[in-house]
Amino acid sequence: MNFRKYLFILIPYSWLVALFLVPFIIVVKMSLSDGVMAIPPYTPYLTLTEGWAGITNFFTNLDFENFIFLTEDNLYWIAYLSSLKIAAISTVITLLVGYPIAYGMANASNEWRPTLIMLVILPFWTSFLIRIYSWMGILSQEGFLNQFLLWLGIIDQPLTLLNTNIAVYIGIVYTYLPFMILPIYASLEKLDLSLLEAAKDLGCNRTQSFWLVTVPLSKAGIIAGCFLVFIPVIGEFVIPSLLGGADTLMIGTILWQEFFANRDWPVASAVAVILLLILMVPIILFQRSEQKQREAE
Amino acid sequence: MNKIIVSLIATLMVSTSVAQAGEVRVYNWSDYIDESLIKKFEQETGDKLIYDVFDTNELLETKLLAGGSGYDVVVPSASFLQRQINIGVFQKLDYAKLSNASNLWSIIKDHTNKYDPDNAYSINYMWGTTGIGINVDKVKEVLGDDAPVNSLALIFDPKNMKKLAACGVHLLDAPAEMIPAALKYIGEDPDSKDLEVIAKVEPIFAAIRPYVTKFHSSEYVNALANGDICVAFGYSGDILQSRDRAAEADNGVKVTYNIASEGAVMWFDQMAIPADAPNPEGAHKFLNFMLDANNMATASNYVYYANGNLASQKLLEKEVLEDEGIYPTDATLNNLFTTTAYGSKVQRKVTRMWTKIKSGT
Numbered sequence: 001m002n003f004r005k006y007l008f009i010l011i012p013y014s015w016l017v018a019l020f021l022v023p024f025i026i027v028v029k030m031s032l033s034d035g036v037m038a039i040p041p042y043t044p045y046l047t048l049t050e051g052w053a054g055i056t057n058f059f060t061n062l063d064f065e066n067f068i069f070l071t072e073d074n075l076y077w078i079a080y081l082s083s084l085k086i087a088a089i090s091t092v093i094t095l096l097v098g099y100p101i102a103y104g105m106a107n108a109s110n111e112w113r114p115t116l117i118m119l120v121i122l123p124f125w126t127s128f129l130i131r132i133y134s135w136m137g138i139l140s141q142e143g144f145l146n147q148f149l150l151w152l153g154i155i156d157q158p159l160t161l162l163n164t165n166i167a168v169y170i171g172i173v174y175t176y177l178p179f180m181i182l183p184i185y186a187s188l189e190k191l192d193l194s195l196l197e198a199a200k201d202l203g204c205n206r207t208q209s210f211w212l213v214t215v216p217l218s219k220a221g222i223i224a225g226c227f228l229v230f231i232p233v234i235g236e237f238v239i240p241s242l243l244g245g246a247d248t249l250m251i252g253t254i255l256w257q258e259f260f261a262n263r264d265w266p267v268a269s270a271v272a273v274i275l276l277l278i279l280m281v282p283i284i285l286f287q288r289s290e291q292k293q294r295e296a297e
Numbered sequence: 298m299n300k301i302i303v304s305l306i307a308t309l310m311v312s313t314s315v316a317q318a319g320e321v322r323v324y325n326w327s328d329y330i331d332e333s334l335i336k337k338f339e340q341e342t343g344d345k346l347i348y349d350v351f352d353t354n355e356l357l358e359t360k361l362l363a364g365g366s367g368y369d370v371v372v373p374s375a376s377f378l379q380r381q382i383n384i385g386v387f388q389k390l391d392y393a394k395l396s397n398a399s400n401l402w403s404i405i406k407d408h409t410n411k412y413d414p415d416n417a418y419s420i421n422y423m424w425g426t427t428g429i430g431i432n433v434d435k436v437k438e439v440l441g442d443d444a445p446v447n448s449l450a451l452i453f454d455p456k457n458m459k460k461l462a463a464c465g466v467h468l469l470d471a472p473a474e475m476i477p478a479a480l481k482y483i484g485e486d487p488d489s490k491d492l493e494v495i496a497k498v499e500p501i502f503a504a505i506r507p508y509v510t511k512f513h514s515s516e517y518v519n520a521l522a523n524g525d526i527c528v529a530f531g532y533s534g535d536i537l538q539s540r541d542r543a544a545e546a547d548n549g550v551k552v553t554y555n556i557a558s559e560g561a562v563m564w565f566d567q568m569a570i571p572a573d574a575p576n577p578e579g580a581h582k583f584l585n586f587m588l589d590a591n592n593m594a595t596a597s598n599y600v601y602y603a604n605g606n607l608a609s610q611k612l613l614e615k616e617v618l619e620d621e622g623i624y625p626t627d628a629t630l631n632n633l634f635t636t637t638a639y640g641s642k643v644q645r646k647v648t649r650m651w652t653k654i655k656s657g658t
Contacts, residue, residue: 035641037380037641038362039361039363039364039385040362040363041362073649075649075652075653140523140525141525142523142524163510163511245510245511246506246509246511246512246656247655247657248656249658260355260356260359261355261472261648262641262645262648263355263358263359263362263641263644264641
C-alpha cells in the first residue's frame, strides 16, 4: 500500500527533477564559470573522465565574478525594476479589464456560459506569435487602429503606437487576459447567490453588496489571476521585442543580448538565476495565500 | 526578432530529430534564396533539403558554439566566420567534390582571403554593401529636393533626422554595421578596435536617437515598402527587395538604395560546413549546386545581391548586373571598406554602448 503511494508521488517528483531542477543546476553551474571563445563558450567544464582531479579542478575554478559584475553596472537593476514595473502595471490593467468580463460571464444564463468560456479560450487556437504579429499590423502608423480613428475624426494625425511602451502594455494585456478571467470566473461561479440576497435583506444596495460580498469572496480568484499574469510577464521577451521600442527595457531582452550579442553564457546565466530569485518572492507569497485559503476552507 | 523566434522553434525541432541519410540541412539568412532552387536541388540529387532561416549572425553563432546544431551548411558573414574558424567550428572543404569552384570570381576570393585564407573553409554565397534606403517622394517632401540622399549626413546629422522623424527611420540593430558607418562619418578608421575611438560615436548616436523609429535588422524590408518609414539604413539586397515589393504592390511608394558617398561596409556571406555536420557529403553536393553558374544567377536575380560567381554574371538579368546598388561601379567599389569582428572584451563594451544608445540606460 505504502509502496504504491510513494510510486504515485515519485512520478511527478521525477518530472520536476528532470525538467526543473536539473536544468536549473546546469544554469547555476554556467553562471559560476568564465566565458571563453570555444565550443561550448564557457569554462570550467566539468569532466567526469578526469575523476576526482576533474571535480576538484572544477570547484577551484568556480567564482562569483559574474554576479559581482551584475552589481557593477546599473543596467541590470534598471532592467529588473523596469520589468517589475511593466509586470505590475499590466497586472492591474488586466485585472480591471478582466474582472468585469469574468463577472459578466458568471452572471450570464447557464446556456450562454459555455459559449462565453469558449470565446475567451478561442484565441489560444491561433499561434501566440501570429496574434502578436497581427497587433503589429493593427498598431502601425498605417494600421487598422489609426485608420479607424482617422475615419472617426477623433485624431487628424496617425498616432505612434507601435514600438512604444503603450504597444507593449496592449500586447501583454491582450495576451494574458484569459489567465486573469478564468480563475476569477471560477471563483465567481461558485458564489452562493443566497449570500447576496442576505446582504440585500440586511440593507445593502447593489454596489455595497458587490464590494462587501462579491469581491471578498472572489479574492482567491483575483490573487490566482494576478500571479498567473505577473510572474510570466516579468520574464516576457517576445512581446517587448516585437511591439516595444528601443527604450523598452526588460530583463528578457537583456538576457537575449548577453547570450547572443556578447556570447557571454555565464553572465546570461547569472542574470537568469537572479531573475528566478526575484520570481521566487511572488511565488512564495502565492503559495502562502493558497495555503491560507485551504486552511480557511 | 520574430524571425529569430520562429527559426529558434524550427531549429529546436530540427536538432532534436535524428538526421537521416539523404537529408541536407541548410541554415541561411531569411529572404535569401529563390525557393525554386530548393526543389531543383531535391530533384537533381534525390536528397531532401531542409532549409531554415535566421536573421542575425549572433543567433547562428550561438547555435554553432553550443555544438551539435545539426546543420550541414551554414552561411555566416565573413567577419564572424573568421573567429569561428579559429575555434574549430568548421571542417575544411574538399575541393575535389566542388567541380564548379572554377566559377568563383577572383576579386571576391581576394577579399575573403582576409577572413578565410585560400577559402579553405568557405566559399562566397553573396556579398553586398550596407547603405541607405529611402522612400524618394517622402524624403523630398520632408527635406526638399536637395536632400543629401547619398550621404551619411542624411542619418547622422540631427538636423535632417529631426525632420525625417515624422515619416519614420529604421536603423539596423547591429552595432557591427552601425558603428563603422558612424566612424566613417566622423572621419575615423571604421574598423577601429580602439575603445576610445569607438566611444566617439556615442554622442553622434545620442543626438539622432530621439528621431529613430526603431532599431531592427529585418523589419525595414516591409516597413519601407509599405510606406511606414521613409529612411532605413540597411543591407543592399534587403532594400532592393523592398523596392520591388513596393513596385509589385503598386502602392505609390518608390524606394531607392544609395551607397553613401563617404564609403560603405562591404560584407560577404560565406557558405561553410560545420565540423560536426551529419551529412558532409550532402553539404558538398549543396555547395557545388550553388556554385553552378545557372543556379547562382537564379538566386541573385531573385534576392538582388551580388554573388562571388563570375560565370553567373552573363546569366544575370540586366537590371541586376547593371544596378550600381548591386554591382557597384569601380569608383564606388574602391570606396568600400571591410570590417573584422570585435574581440570578446571590446564586444562587451560595444554591446553595452549600443544598449545605452538605444535605451538611454
